[in-house]
Amino acid sequence: MGNYDIQVSTESCTGCLRCQLVCSDLYTETFNPSTARIQVVTSSADCSIHFTEACNECGVCVDHCFHGALQKMKREAEK
Amino acid sequence: MTVGGFAGSVLYVDLTHGKIEKEPLDLALAEKFIGGFGLTVKLAYDTIKPGTDALSPDNPIVLGVGPLVGTNLPSTSRLYVATKLPSSETIGWCGGGGVNFGYLLKNAGYDHVVIEGRADRPVYLKIIDDEVEICDAGYLWGRGVEQTCEALWKGFGRPTGVISIGQAGENLVLFSMAFIDRLSTLGRGGFGAVMGSKNLKGIMVKGSRGIKVADRKRYKTLSETFLQTIRDYPYLKEWQDLGLVKSFPMIVPEETYKRMKKRRVACVSCPIGCKDVVEIPDGDFQGLLKCTSSVLNLYTPVLYGFKDYRESIRCMATLDNYGLDMFEFFGVMGLAKALVDHGLISKDSLDEEIIIDSLQSMEIWARNICYREGLGHILAGGFKAILMEFGEEAKKYAPPLVKGMHPYAGPGCAISWDLFGTMELGQVLDPRGPHVGSGGSPTYFAKRPLEVFPRHLTRMGAPKEAIERILPGLQSPGQKPELRVGRLLRYSHRWFSTLGSLGICVRAAINRFYNAALCAQFYEAVTGINTDLSELGRRVDRVWTLLRMANVREGLDRKAEALPEKWFEAPGFKDYLTEKSLNRQESEEMIEDYYEEWGWDRKTGVPTAQVLKELGLTED
Structure with a gap:
């Protein structure tokens, strides 16, 4: 378990995939959204965001989200 | 590496x-x-x-x-x-x-x-x-x-x-x-x-493979600094919230936009997100969801006379779904209506009246054109086919045409801007003909003080000596400064080609953060190919000159790049700086300046042997 709870606001997501790009680069040294531990799927008016089992909630995706669709909250136990 | x-x-x-x-x-x-x-x-x-x-x-x-x-x-x-x-x-x-x-x-x-x-x-x-x-x-x-x-x-x-x-x-x-x-x-x-x-x-x-960068350490340093610059931009949130409405509130009222906005959409990697999903909030088309390159496009029928923005959106949904160019469609329909009004097309031959500001009429005509039914078959061939069908007499009712197409900005066009800057001249001098935007230039906005131009031009990769040619007198106390739009356009096209060749968006909201020197650094870090600013400029010049050669080979000549006569009729274009009416001779000088600034023959626009040799484009 990582340091953060990552909260998602799908209505703010634009589908830019910056989160997937940076996640894949951090863990594979390759920009490859298909291997990212966060997966964003958008359609006309809808968006879904989910995390794969490999996600350790490091929060790098949040740091690179420009649109306020992701936020990280410090875990209760560590406060 | x-x-x-x-x-x-x-x-x-x-x-x-x-x-x-x-x-x-x-x-x-x-x-x-x-x-x-x-x-x-x-x-x-x-x-x-x-x-x-x-x-x-x-x-x-x-x-x-x-x-x-x-x-x-x-x-x-x-x-x-x-x-x-x-x-x-x-x-x-x-x-x-x-x-x-x-x-x-x-x-x-x-x-x-x-x-x-x-x-x-x-x-x-x-x-x-x-x-x-x-x-x-x-x-x-x-x-x-x-x-x-x-x-x-x-x-x-x-x-x-x-x-x-x-x-x-x-x-x-x-x-x-x-x-x-x-x-x-x-x-x-x-x-x-x-x-x-x-x-x-x-x-x-x-695709499931990935993209690697050659120099990860340098890439990280460069990109993190650059991303911080964007985060610190004071108007970032406004751009993200409003997209192009921020620049064009006179076309799309902000309050109306907010009522219909469903979601902003970004191309992959874009921190701005200038594309739109909107939903018509009320009226006959309540609930119609439209995804668009920009909400601004959805107001194009309003520019041609539609009174109700909801009908305008519905009309654009129809045109986009058919895959029709909105400017050309309305231009063609305007000409067809004029030909009916002046008796060159018989009213009795039409199944449906042409009413430019009517949704019902425009949707029927869009269909007729797409399926080439009745008069729609001729209209589907564009201005060239219409003028061929109805002869010389029809020409006087046509809008200004550039390379056979309907420009979107200028007198008699959808957007009636009247100051003649690089975007306006660019509609004529880009080989493809009129289109939206040509890469960026300070003249995109009206009445910018000339003092801010050198900063923008340096950003776009124009060397110091070129800036002096573009803005003669600006640095000389007591001398009235001038603006050479043709020479400026050469660097606007260079900037467009730089961004395009790297894969960077040309829209102003993001292009404003990049500069040519940074582009060279990013290119070098990502590809590992040694590239400084001067070398990048040389390669870009090679690209645009080759595009020119491709068209010279097709027979493109000076005549095809003359400004349409209708641009000189009242109200006409005005000089960007002096706001005096633009005349033919001045426009010809701009075109020659553009050719010369590229190192092409000043009279013909054909790249000279010397320039082709310098750019490594000589076939040997």
Whole structure:
């Protein structure tokens, strides 16, 4: 378990995939959204965001989200 | 250091013989022409036989994405196509935000796709990594852009990048476009018809490989500093909230926009997100959801007289779904109406009256054009076909035409801006003809003080001595400064080619953060190819000059680049600086300045032997 709870606001997501790009680069040294531990799927008016089992909630995706669709909250136990 | 950025392959598709070949990207050629737009132009130059008919099987479609596409550098999704365009009959480019298509093509392993020939039935091209197939599109033929995308998404899931045409392209309407992920447009000039002539309904792509950068340490340092600059930009939130409405509140009122806004959409890697999903909030079309390259486009019918913005959105939903160029459609309909009003077309011959500000009338005529029914068959051929059909008398009722097409900005056009800057001259001097935007320039905004120009020009890669030629007298106390728009446009085209060749979006909201020196650094870090500012400039000049040569080879001459006479009739254009009426002689000097600044022959616009040699474009 990582340091953060990552909260998602799908209505703010634009589908830019910056989160997937940076996640894949951090863990594979390759920009490859298909291997990212966060997966964003958008359609006309809808968006879904989910995390794969490999996600350790490091929060790098949040740091690179420009649109306020992701936020990280410090875990209760560590406060 | 290994080469990064590039996917490493070019895909060749022969629709006539059903042949598919994958060839390694020629890295020496990629270096010489940068990639993206630049290498697309080079491949088109090498593949298009001079004099080829735009709608013949011999006319290839060359598609490309730049070496930065697929990285997380901001707004690096741009996609370009080069082909011979049927409206202008020039070798032109079409470019758009790549939405998902751009990065997926790279991730599938391809920097470029070259499509030749003509399929014997409707097909679409399927690209899933190494699995490339020409597939039957019988079930898609006859569908609109929206339905085609939805059908392919349903079949292949998301994310899938889709380029598709609507019924207009299928039926070879000369002002049809293709759409990327049903959001961005590849068009003006009739690119939709080029796809239609090949029986190519669409291209879909999925990719699961990745893109590596050559110098990770340098890339990280450069990109983190750059991203922070964007985060610190005081108007970032406004751009993100309003998109192009921020710059054009006079066209789309902010309050109305907020009422219909559902979601902002970004091309992959874009921190701004300038595309829109809107929903009509009330009235007869309540609930109509429209995805668009910009909400601004949805107001185009308002610019042509529609009174109700909701009807305007509905009209654009129809035009986009057919895959029609909105400016050309309204221009053509305006001419048809004038010909009816003046008796050149008999009212009795029409099944439906032409009423430009009526949704019902425009939707019927859009359909007539797409399916080439009645008078619609002639209108589908664009201005060229209409003027041929109705003769010399019809010419006086036509709007100003540039390379046979209807410019979108200027007197008698949709946007009646009257100051003559680079965007206005660029509509004439870009080989493809009139289109929206040409890469950026300080004259995009009216009445900018000349003092701010040098900073912008330096950003765009103009050397100091060129800035002195563009702005004579600016640095001389007591001397009245001047602005040479033709010379400035040369650097606007250079900047456009720089961004396009790397794969960076040209829209002002993001292009403002980049500069030419930084582009050289990013290119070097991503690809590992040694590139300083001066060398990048030389390669970019090579690209634009080669595009010029491709068109000189087609017979493009000075005459084809004269400003339309109607631009000099009242109210006409005004000089950007003095606001005095622009006259023919002044415009001719601007054109000659533009040629000269490129090192082309000042009178003919043909690149000189010396410049071709300097740029390494001499065939030996």
